[in-house]
Amino acid sequence: MIRAVYPGSFDPVTLGHLDLIERAKACCDQLIVAVIDNPNKKTLFDLQERQSILRDCLGKDSSIQVDSFSGLLVDYLQKRQATVVFRGLRDSSDASSEMQMARLNRQMLPGCDTLWLASKGDYSHISSSFVREIARLGGPIAQLVAPSVAERLKQKLSRSEAS
Ligand code: PNS
Helix, strand or coil, X not given: XXXXXXXXXXXXXXXXXXXXXXXXXXXXXXXXXXXXXXXXXXXXXXHHHHHHHHHHHHCCCCCEEEEEECCCHHHHHHHCCCCEEEEEECCHHHHHHHHHHHHHHHHHCCCCEEEEEECCHHHCCCCHHHHHHHHHCCCCCCCCCCHHHHHHHHHHHHHHHHC
């Protein structure tokens, strides 16, 4: 049985992430989408929000769990008895840091392997940070995130402008 983890910040989840989740699911028996809780990194959405946005997008698919972790990814993999990490590769600029992370993770936890899925061409230019920037500046994000995420961004940004 292959239990795999797809870790990330998901601030917020994009169409590229959702495509990767669907395709990763087809390659393993259980997929855990693990949202990092990193108190040193400022995020637009807090941990609970990032998880609830993901759950809204994924619906009631029992083969996918949404969870969170803090600290080292390898410690979380051990805790969840997962052996595979999925990550997306958008382009060659992702590749070197992803390779470094995979090698370090495997050095710390020799039983774990990272599998990369190449982003779909339509999504390879999307990143959460540009989604946040475009949304903040009032640009169109309908082709970048799911409708429910666009709505959550709108609400979040209108609340932060009001405060
Ligand atoms: O969506 P992101 O921000 O690209 O995800 C990065 C993430 C969360 C996968 C990475 O930063 C991570 O695994 N952090 C956990 C801390 C850790 O294990 N660091 C050592 C990596 S070699």
